Amino acid sequence: MAMLNIGDYVVRLSYNKDILFRITYISPNQIARLKGVSYRVIADAPISDLELSVGMRYTNEESSIMSTIEATVEKIMKKRAEIEKGKDPRFQKTGTVLHVDGDAFYLNLCLKYYKMLDIPAIGEHISESEQPKRIKYLLEKYAPDILVLTGHDALNKNYKTLYDISEYRNSQYFVESVKRARAIKPNMSELVIFAGACQSYFEEILAAGADFAASPDRVLIHALDPVFIVEKIAECPFYKVLPIEEALENTITQFNGLGGYEILGKCRRGGPVVTDKQKNEAKENREQEEHVTLDPAHMTKEDIERELARPLFKDTRQEFESKIKQYINKHPSL
Numbered sequence: 001m002a003m004l005n006i007g008d009y010v011v012r013l014s015y016n017k018d019i020l021f022r023i024t025y026i027s028p029n030q031i032a033r034l035k036g037v038s039y040r041v042i043a044d045a046p047i048s049d050l051e052l053s054v055g056m057r058y059t060n061e062e063s064s065i066m067s068t069i070e071a072t073v074e075k076i077m078k079k080r081a082e083i084e085k086g087k088d089p090r091f092q093k094t095g096t097v098l099h100v101d102g103d104a105f106y107l108n109l110c111l112k113y114y115k116m117l118d119i120p121a122i123g124e125h126i127s128e129s130e131q132p133k134r135i136k137y138l139l140e141k142y143a144p145d146i147l148v149l150t151g152h153d154a155l156n157k158n159y160k161t162l163y164d165i166s167e168y169r170n171s172q173y174f175v176e177s178v179k180r181a182r183a184i185k186p187n188m189s190e191l192v193i194f195a196g197a198c199q200s201y202f203e204e205i206l207a208a209g210a211d212f213a214a215s216p217d218r219v220l221i222h223a224l225d226p227v228f229i230v231e232k233i234a235e236c237p238f239y240k241v242l243p244i245e246e247a248l249e250n251t252i253t254q255f256n257g258l259g260g261y262e263i264l265g266k267c268r269r270g271g272p273v274v275t276d277k278q279k280n281e282a283k284e285n286r287e288q289e290e291h292v293t294l295d296p297a298h299m300t301k302e303d304i305e306r307e308l309a310r311p312l313f314k315d316t317r318q319e320f321e322s323k324i325k326q327y328i329n330k331h332p333s334l
Helices: 060-084 104-116 128-142 171-184 202-208 225-235 276-290 301-309 317-330
Strands: 009-012 021-026 031-036 042-046 050-052 091-093 097-101 121-125 146-150 192-195 268-270
Touching: 009 031, 060 104, 060 225, 097 104, 097 128, 097 225, 104 121, 104 225, 121 128, 128 146, 128 171, 146 171, 146 225, 171 192, 171 202, 192 225
Parallel strands: 097 121, 097 146, 146 192
Antiparallel strands: 009 021, 009 050, 021 031, 031 042, 091 268
16 A cells, blocks of 8 residues: 555545545544545544545546536526626626635635636635634624635534534534624624534524524535525625525535525626716717807807816826927927
């Protein structure tokens, strides 16, 4: 068997090589700490149960999921284009996302997809245990409309009950972070919160004040699941109720891995958008008006006073001085 080291990508033999992991720590008794590459899970496994995944970036199952994700992004953008087709251009405000993630790799992956989906997002890499301590500062600094609190989590392998928070690796930190966020922003229509990761204590996170949480069936959730929930929240109009079925429509794990409440959306549309063509037409109209020959015989006293008040020169002082210098250089004195 090949020697395994921290940083190696591996699969677990006892789980039929279902998920790709990266080794983050190896204990003296040869137990490896593993971090999922596509799924937000931390696990421990004996070195003897691991196999090096040479050249593998995803397992077969994970590769299929990534293809689904790319197709989903394309579908979302196509649907948006169809909705806007034939309508007058408008601008819109979807609200700012603050995404706090315990994993830097996942954070960067999510930020990439927020950008692809045209969702304004701010990312902060903060370990799960530090998130409760930093949440007040972050909310005051960024004043987000949507808050994501995620990272890694796991349910103890030999758990006795699902309803004891000590059975979970990081759920206590997500719960405490949500409580502190709600103490600052108690109005759920003002701040929408998603919290949790793989196998998180779903019920307790919701009870703390989250709108969406992981994981109802204590399953693994995909790294990008929070992004696809956020996209639905961000694009839903502020006056419309977003049903939970619609909120989870594009997620990977759907109702097994995610759940929550109906909410009001965050999107506000505005207008009008002045096109370049309209700007050019307005400029031409102004220029034409400026070249109209004035006839004092047909002007009121107010019209005459207004015309007399117009500046004779439209150049700024700097532009005027520059033109004078150019003239002097071209016409030297005799």
